[in-house]
Amino acid sequence: MIKTIELSKTFGENTVLKDITTTINQGEVVAVIGPSGSGKSTFLRCLNLLENPSKGYIWINEKEISNPKINKLDIRKNIGMVFQHFHLFPHMTVLENVMYAPIKVKNTKKDLAEKIGKELLAKVGLTDKIDAYPSRLSGGQKQRVAIARALAMDPEIMLFDEPTSALDPEMVKEVLDVMKDLAQTGMTMVVVTHEMNFAREVADRIIFMDDGKIMEEGNPKEFFSNPNTKRAADFLSKVL
Amino acid sequence: MNLDFSQIVPSIPFILEGIGATLKFVSVSIIFGLVLGTGLALLKISNKKWMKWPADIYTSIFRGTPLILQLMIIHFAIPQLFYYDIPVFLSAVLAFGLNSAAYVSEIIRAGILAVDKGQVEAAEALGVSYRPMMINIILPQATKNILPAMMNEFITLTKESALVSTIGYMDLMRRAEIVGAQIYRNFEPLLFAGIIYWVMIFILTNIGSWVERRLRQSD
Numbered sequence: 001m002i003k004t005i006e007l008s009k010t011f012g013e014n015t016v017l018k019d020i021t022t023t024i025n026q027g028e029v030v031a032v033i034g035p036s037g038s039g040k041s042t043f044l045r046c047l048n049l050l051e052n053p054s055k056g057y058i059w060i061n062e063k064e065i066s067n068p069k070i071n072k073l074d075i076r077k078n079i080g081m082v083f084q085h086f087h088l089f090p091h092m093t094v095l096e097n098v099m100y101a102p103i104k105v106k107n108t109k110k111d112l113a114e115k116i117g118k119e120l121l122a123k124v125g126l127t128d129k130i131d132a133y134p135s136r137l138s139g140g141q142k143q144r145v146a147i148a149r150a151l152a153m154d155p156e157i158m159l160f161d162e163p164t165s166a167l168d169p170e171m172v173k174e175v176l177d178v179m180k181d182l183a184q185t186g187m188t189m190v191v192v193t194h195e196m197n198f199a200r201e202v203a204d205r206i207i208f209m210d211d212g213k214i215m216e217e218g219n220p221k222e223f224f225s226n227p228n229t230k231r232a233a234d235f236l237s238k239v240l
Numbered sequence: 241m242n243l244d245f246s247q248i249v250p251s252i253p254f255i256l257e258g259i260g261a262t263l264k265f266v267s268v269s270i271i272f273g274l275v276l277g278t279g280l281a282l283l284k285i286s287n288k289k290w291m292k293w294p295a296d297i298y299t300s301i302f303r304g305t306p307l308i309l310q311l312m313i314i315h316f317a318i319p320q321l322f323y324y325d326i327p328v329f330l331s332a333v334l335a336f337g338l339n340s341a342a343y344v345s346e347i348i349r350a351g352i353l354a355v356d357k358g359q360v361e362a363a364e365a366l367g368v369s370y371r372p373m374m375i376n377i378i379l380p381q382a383t384k385n386i387l388p389a390m391m392n393e394f395i396t397l398t399k400e401s402a403l404v405s406t407i408g409y410m411d412l413m414r415r416a417e418i419v420g421a422q423i424y425r426n427f428e429p430l431l432f433a434g435i436i437y438w439v440m441i442f443i444l445t446n447i448g449s450w451v452e453r454r455l456r457q458s459d
Contacts, residue, residue, distance in 0.1 A: 050361055077367035087362035091380050101366035104376065153366060 001026050002047060002157065002190070007056035007066075009042050016042045018212040019056065026156075029189045031199035031220070034209035035235060040192045043209065044159050047190065048079045060157070077105055080150030084162040086142040088134040088149070094121065095130040098149045105153065113152070120148040124178050140171030144178055151182075158182065160191040164198075176202075196239055200224050208232045248428045251419040255432060258412035259440070265332045265409065266401050270394055272337030277344025282374075284349045295345065302342035308403050311335040315407045328409040336397060336404075343393050351386035352378060384455050391448035395441050402437075412436060 002024040009017040017039045024030050032040045045051040046058065049065060049072045058066040065075050089097050098117035102108035108116070121130055124144035134142055143163055150158060160179065164172045176198050183189055183202050193199055199206055199220060206223040208216040208231075216223065216232045224240075227233045248255075283295035302310065315331035355378050363373040405414035416433035420426040 048365055050365060072364075073367045073369055076365055079365075081365040083358060083362065083365075085358055087356070087358035089359065089362070089377055100376070101368060104372045105367045105369075150366070 001059075001061055002188070003057075003059040004046075005057040005059075007043070007046060007058060008054050009039075009046060009051055010054045016212050017046070017053075020214055022207065022214060022217065024188065024190060026188055027186045028204050029183045029187075029202055030191065030205050030207055031203035032190060032192045032207045032209060033194070033196070033199055033235075034215075038209040039212040040209050041161055044161050044190060044192050047157075047159055048076050048081055050081075073105075077153060078156050080153060080155035080158045082143065082146050082150055082158070082160045082163050084165050086134075086139075086146045086166075088142055088145055090134050093131050093133055094126065094137070094145050097134070097145055098152045101149070102152050116152055117148070120151050121145070123181075124148050125174070138171060139167045140174045143167065143171075143175045147175075147178055147182070157188045157190070160189065160193070162192050162194065164193070164195055194239070196224070196236075208235070210235070242425075243427065244425070245428050247423050247425055248419060248432060251422070251429065252432070255412065255415045255419060255429060255436075258410065258415040258433075259436060261409070262398075262401055262411040262413075263440075265329060265336070265404065265411070266398050268333050269336035269340060269401075270397060272333060273340030273344050273397070276337065276341035278348055280341060280345035281348035281352065284345060285352055299342045299345055302339050303346075307335065307339050307400060308406065310339055311403060311407060328404070328407055331407060332401075332404040332409050336401065340393065340397050344390070347386055347389045347393060348382070351382040351389070354385045355381045384452075387448065387452050387455065391445065391452075394448075395444055398440060398444060399437065 004020050004022055007017060007020040008015065020039075020043055032043065034040050042051055046053050047060075049070075052068075053066050056066065057064060060075065060079070063075075064070070088094075089100065092100065095114065095117050098120060099110070099113040102113045102116065103110060118127070118130065121127055124147060126141060126144055126148070129137060129141060129145075134145065137145065147163075163179070164175050167175065172195065176195060179189070179191070179198070180202050191198075191203070201220075203220050205217060206220050207214055208223065208227075208229075210231050216227060216229045218228075223232070224236065227236055280295045280298060283291045284299075286292055311331065314335045315326060315328065319326050359377055359381065360373065363377050368377070401411060402413035404411055405417060408414070412433050416429040419429040423429075
């Protein structure tokens, strides 16, 4: 479970997040949508402390991680993250990418890490690519490797930062399909996305952000058919 | 034209011995410079001011003054203060190693900073701590950026090593000068030494390209 209370983030004089208070329950899939510059990514990046909150609190499973004394690495072991631009390790093969963190961070035995890695890569449909280097993969394949790499740490929560925004249109579906499968396994997921269909079909809840604030949140059906705020209505009229 | 290579033939073994002397102190200086330079580079990329600051001053001093001056200070000036007679080899290695470290640290710093910032984030997001992240993720990628400039630095150092002849270290250059003084002919021994320097640099350059090719395998 993730809980934020009046979470704020400022960069210099620029306030990017303003008093974000929300709760994301275990097993819930939340899609965070909104115009660019609305603070969606910053919100996501605060959840695994890639950005340090300027104000407010973040709780993950009864643990206050916004406490400056917290061991960030310990928190992150339990939270997987998938980036817009994949950030695979280019000097490692696909399988090595997936095996690396379990071995180095969790001291998993090499053959066990390899077994887990192969299983996960099979799940994302990349068994034939395990020995390839990332530079040989398409965008969609890279992103599926990135998902497998995050899952290899066996996290409780997965964060997705616009996972399909850097992909060619024909590759979006293969990545979203993997994410759909993941949602069905009961994984807690927070997905910053511009894929409105995905948000509508897969998410349990929509968080609509604008100008650093949560303007509206609710279940996808109501949000998409009948948004409460004018801003959300304007936004939807542009993207749908 | 007054040119007679037969005159230096008896001195060829004497000059060739200089190759070993040059290579010995150049390789020790390179290793010294590399170790110290890597340490300085890690200080420079730190986000703590008190760590960056000494490394920046160090670099500024060693890049901002002539190498021959540093060599003279280490060999002649500092021993004057402490009544200590420093061996030429030690002076040479100290001067070249300390000087090279300043350049090496800049090369490594730039190479590390050129690695996509997303790599750090990806490692951090996986809970990887600083040391393994540097060793397994950042430095292997930085090596590719670093290598061409580093090769250049080694080549410069090898060539500039001839400066140690000024403090009496019996390197290739010094030996060529001595032979020139003995036979009253300078062109032949200096040309001979020049060719040897060129061959050494040629080999070094080729080793560099070979390593670079191997590192690019994952591209």
